[in-house]
Structure formats: structure tokens, C-alpha cells
Amino acid sequence: MSAAMLCLASCSESPKPTTVVDNSFAAATTSEADSYSESTNSYYDSTPISQAYLTGDTSSLDEKQTEIYNKAVSTINDLITPDMNDYEKELAVHDYIVGCASYDEAHLNALGFGLPNSDNPYGCLINGKAICSGYSTTFQLFMDMLEIPCKTIYATDFEGDDHSWNIVQIGESWYYVDVCWDDPIPDFTDRPVRHKYFNVSKEYMKTKHVWDDTELPDTDSTKFSYITQTVTHINSVNEIESLMEKALDNMQDSVAVTSDMSDFQFSETDQIDTNFNEENIKGLSKVFDSFCEKHTDHQVYCQRVQNGNDIVLVIYMRKFR
Numbered sequence: 551m552s553a554a555m556l557c558l559a560s561c562s563e564s565p566k567p568t569t570v571v572d573n574s575f576a577a578a579t580t581s582e583a584d585s586y587s588e589s590t591n592s593y594y595d596s597t598p599i600s601q602a603y604l605t606g607d608t609s610s611l612d613e614k615q616t617e618i619y620n621k622a623v624s625t626i627n628d629l630i631t632p633d634m635n636d637y638e639k640e641l642a643v644h645d646y647i648v649g650c651a652s653y654d655e656a657h658l659n660a661l662g663f664g665l666p667n668s669d670n671p672y673g674c675l676i677n678g679k680a681i682c683s684g685y686s687t688t689f690q691l692f693m694d695m696l697e698i699p700c701k702t703i704y705a706t707d708f709e710g711d712d713h714s715w716n717i718v719q720i721g722e723s724w725y726y727v728d729v730c731w732d733d734p735i736p737d738f739t740d741r742p743v744r745h746k747y748f749n750v751s752k753e754y755m756k757t758k759h760v761w762d763d764t765e766l767p768d769t770d771s772t773k774f775s776y777i778t779q780t781v782t783h784i785n786s787v788n789e790i791e792s793l794m795e796k797a798l799d800n801m802q803d804s805v806a807v808t809s810d811m812s813d814f815q816f817s818e819t820d821q822i823d824t825n826f827n828e829e830n831i832k833g834l835s836k837v838f839d840s841f842c843e844k845h846t847d848h849q850v851y852c853q854r855v856q857n858g859n860d861i862v863l864v865i866y867m868r869k870f871r
Contacts, residue, residue: 568762569704594670600694652737654679685730686714705761723771725749742803772858781806787833816861825851
């Protein structure tokens with residue numbers, strides 16, 4: 551989704567109460583207890599579906615829940631293998647959701663009327679249309695079925711609009727995930743999957759998301775951040791183009807690289823909407839030109855991104871119609 555160049559990293563409070571849904575307790579909790587009411591809460595509860603999967607008892611599911619259940623089970627059977635770790639399972643689910651659904655743009659019109667169920671897994675998995683809460687509740691459902699600790703956050707984005715995303719525990723640390731914002735508008739077939747908001751730190755997420763995080767965990771490790779899991783140490787700029795080609799083959803839209811070369815000894819990062827000038831690294835413009843000559847439907851840009859104590863160069867390949 552396109553976004554204005556604005557950073558709210560200094561904001562300490564969300565303009566609306568922050569609600570965190572934690573299905574491990576089958577309950578919704580909020581940072582402001584008085585603002586939560588069972589009678590007015592409209593957040594989708596996927597617990598009956600995930601519990602049916604974990605117990606093998608589907609007798610309590612209604613027709614709509616059964617459709618979601620069947621689709622989710624079929625997806626897990628297709629995606630997940632016994633040798634996968636939790637990070638690999640989470641990544642497979644993230645990429646599947648981005649691929650199976652597109653944002654329900656009808657919700658963006660003046661009247662705000664879109665397809666029914668776009669705010670829950672039925673819209674995402676069955677109709678192929680979702681809004682932010684549809685993405686986040688679908689991600690929550692899969693994490694619960696796979697018994698990976700996860701919570702859903704309902705608050706606002708940097709423009710003050712209602713928004714929701716997730717936090718997930720992989721290994722010993724919690725990471726922040728926004729599946730919706732990794733599935734930008736417009737959507738189209740064969741577009742590489744973004745991972746800009748996949749397993750990022752709380753600090754990174756707060757540059758574009760506004761919420762009360764006083765009771766939410768920090769990100770204590772970068773071990774299972776997307777950058778850490780995919781970063782490549784290079785000895786020559788000429789290695790980058792083959793990495794970009796490999797990423798496209800794997801339906802990924804970015805590569806992260808580090809190097810001992812003097813050009814790669816970065817002392818600062820770039821703002822989230824600011825691109826690094828590739829001309830500052832000798833030979834990089836030539837690599838980008840060569841790539842774009844082969845892929846005329848792509849644009850390329852890069853950023854210096856903080857990853858723990860390191861600053862890495864992340865190269866993005868944006869495919870357009």
C-alpha cells in the first residue's frame with residue numbers, strides 16, 4: 551500500500567485503545583480495560599477452528615467455520631512438512647496468505663462498503679479478499695493451528711486509520727508481522743512476495759504503526775528476522791545480480807547483503823521511505839542496469855537497514871504491470 555513519507559517513531563500512545571487478542575487464552579485483552587466489552591467486541595475469534603484442528607473434533611463448527619477449517623487444513627497439508635522449523639512454517643504461511651488474497655479495495659471507497667467477511671479468514675481463504683483484520687486473523691488462525699505463539703494487535707497506522715497486525719514468538723524472541731502491508735495494492739499474478747514487515751523489531755514496526763506497547767514484548771533477538779535468515783556476505787558487487795535472479799526465481803522481492811568492502815561499511819541507516827543512492831557503491835548502478843535490461847517490468851532500489859547491531863544493504867525488486 552502506498553504511504554506518505556511520515557515517521558511516527560516518537561509517538562508513545564495510539565489515538566485509540568490498543569486491543570491485543572491472544573487466543574492461547576481464548577480471550578481478548580486491552581490496554582484500557584474500560585474500553586473493552588464482550589457485547590461490543592467484533593474481533594473474529596478463530597479459536598473454535600484451531601481447537602478443532604488440534605483435538606480432531608469438528609462437531610462444534612458451524613457451516614462457515616467448517617469451510618474455513620477445510621481450506622486451512624488443506625493448506626497446511628500442502629505447505630508444511632515434518633522437517634520444517636517454526637520459522638519456515640511461519641514464512642510459508644505468510645507467503646501463502648499474500649498469494650491467495652488481495653486487498654478488498656472496495657473498503658477504501660467513500661462509502662466503505664466491501665465484500666462481506668473481508669475482516670476474517672473466510673474472506674481471505676474462501677473469497678480471496680481481505681482487509682487488514684482479515685490478513686491478521688488468518689495469520690493468527692494458522693499460527694494457532696501450528697501451535698506457534700501469536701497475538702493480534704488492533705490499533706492504528708501512522709495516518710490514524712484503524713489497522714491490525716501480529717506478533718509471533720519464534721525461538722526465544724517475539725517478532726512483529728504485518729501480512730497486509732506485505733501484500734500491496736495493486737495486486738497481480740506472479741508478483742514477488744514482499745517481506746518488508748515480516749519478523750521485524752518493535753522499533754521498526756513503530757515507524758509506521760501506532761499502538762500502546764507497554765505490555766507487549768520487545769524483540770530480543772534478530773536470529774529469526776527475515777534479513778538474518780536471508781542475508782548473504784559478498785566479496786564483490788558483481789555477486790549481487792545472481793542473488794537478485796535467485797530471489798526472483800523463489801518469488802521474493804528483495805535480497806540482503808553485507809561485505810567487508812569499504813563501500814559497505816555503513817555508519818547510518820535510511821528512513822523507511824528513503825532510498826540509498828546506489829552510485830555511492832562502485833559498480834552497483836551497473837548491476838542494477840544489467841538486471842533491469844533483462845527484467846523490463848521491474849524497478850530496483852536499495853536501503854541501508856538496521857538489523858540488530860549490523861547495518862545491511864537491502865535491495866528491492868518491484869515488479870509492475
